[in-house]
Amino acid sequence: MLARYAQAVLARDVDAFVALYVDDLLVFDMWGSWSLRGIDAWRDMAKSWFGSLGDERVVVRFDDVGGTVAGDLAFGHAILTYAAHDADGTVLRSLANRVTLGLRRIDGDWKIAHEHSSAPIDHATKQAILRR
Incomplete structure (x- = not known):
């Protein structure tokens, strides 16, 4: 699932990206x-995100991956690092965030039903900590 996510982001392929998710x-x-509900809202977010990249490509790396499967339901977690690369492959910037996913198996394929991303907040500055 995470490899398909990373491939869709790298290709800026909105259809492949939203195909990873359930409609609801x-x-x-x-x-x-604060939250996005439904595939149409998520598609709009992906179009906006990918459209804002210009010539940049985003490489997604995942670390500390774990999860549990119980029948047709699963949950997982990982640290995702997003690195923006220019057309020559030079890293322009990067950030990391934590993700928790709730998945459902539908017709033999795993789809994300719930996604929750977060980052710790520095108490003194009230700023998100986007580097591990």
């Missing part, structure tokens, strides 16, 4: 919106 998903995204 709920996302607690740490970027801009």
